[in-house]
Amino acid sequence: MGIPTTNCPVQIQIWVDDNAVSTNSRAGVYLVDNRVASGSEAEGTPNLATACSQGTNVCWQVMLINPKSTSNVSIQSIGNSGAWGFSGQPQRAPDNAAAFTGTVQNSGNFSYPLAINVQVQGGSGVTVNLSPSVAVSAG
Template sequence: MAISTTNCPVQVQIWVDDNAVTNGSTAGIYMVDNRISAKSTHEGSANLNTAVSKGSNICWEVFLINPNSTSQVYITAIGNSNAWGFSGQPQAASSNLRTYTGSAQTPGNASYSVSLNVQVEGRSGITVNLTPSVTVSA
């Protein structure tokens, strides 16, 4: 069962420029979190490193930069990582189709994948894969 989005002190937002992504570029993707005081790095890039404490619940949510866009964007998967530990794979939140939640359990630095689907009206969808990371402190 997915963790409730209201039970996630760590928030990761993924902002997508649908015009850039549909042209085959990941340069239009920007990841940010609310953990800069905990020493997260690479804010504003597709390679965010989020710093969390062991046991922290994390919420990932994806948005379009242009609020007037008719495109749709979704997280389709968050991949395996040593960081997830016994809590298992992050899962889609039932309350919001653009959101995934999970828990960081294993101390250390680990990368993971985020797959996004961008659907622009009148065009075929594009899948974009990101490889951010998480640093879990004990």
């Protein structure tokens, strides 16, 4: 069973400008987290580096910047990374279909593949592949 979003002290939001990504570009994708005071870097870019402590639960959520947009966005997958360890692999959250949750288990600096789907109203779907990272300090 997955981790509920309410059990995640680290929150990462993926903001999508559907007009920009419809051209198959990473432009228009902005990652932010609640960890700037703890050392996160590259806030507001597709290359967010989230600072967190070993054993911490993390939640990712994707949303459209324009609340009136008729497009749909979703997290397709969060891929393998050394940060997740043996049993921390992020997966769809049990309490929010638009979110993924996981646990950082290993200390160090790790990138991870993040794929989001954008379905623009009246257009074809686009998959945007990102490579943010986590800087995990020993618990």
